[in-house]
Amino acid sequence: MTKAIKLLTALPPPQRARLTALAREVSFPEDAAIFEAEGPADRFWVIRSGAVSLTQSVPAAQRVTVASLGAGDLLGWSWLFPPYRWDFGAEAFSPVRAYEFRADQVLALCDEDPRLGLALVRSVAEILAHRLEMTRGQLMEQYALHRRGSL
DSSP: OOOOOOHHHHSOHHHHHHHHTTOEEEEEOTTOEEEOTTSBOOEEEEEEESOEEEEEEOSSSSEEEEEEEOTTOEEOOGGGSTTOBOSSEEEESSOEEEEEEEHHHHHHHHHHOHHHHHHHHHHHHHHHHHHHHHHHHHHHHHHHHHHHHHO
């Protein structure tokens, strides 16, 4: 399995500096809803400290945690793709400090600096590929456990 990449450290220093100039420091108390599935995706975060649970509503259960994120992790990618709606919900599992980025400002900066735009999209794509690989592994484990239990 590949190592998880961290968005800010994956960007070349000049592009990282331009992007972080747009950051705003925010915090969320434990158990705070950061965003809800289907809500407007108009920003993203890079977690500085604490833990965030990505959640999915499941009919039989209230919410299921599908991933846990921590320091350095990207929180939110739906701002990059139409229809710009969150695919999951996100809750602070513990007190969280993060850098918040407004999507409109970041997208304007990417238009201004295509090298930054390309580096950012490549980094987000690599993060998503890693998370997909992790999810696939978890599903395979669950499938194997289910198969053993039904024999």
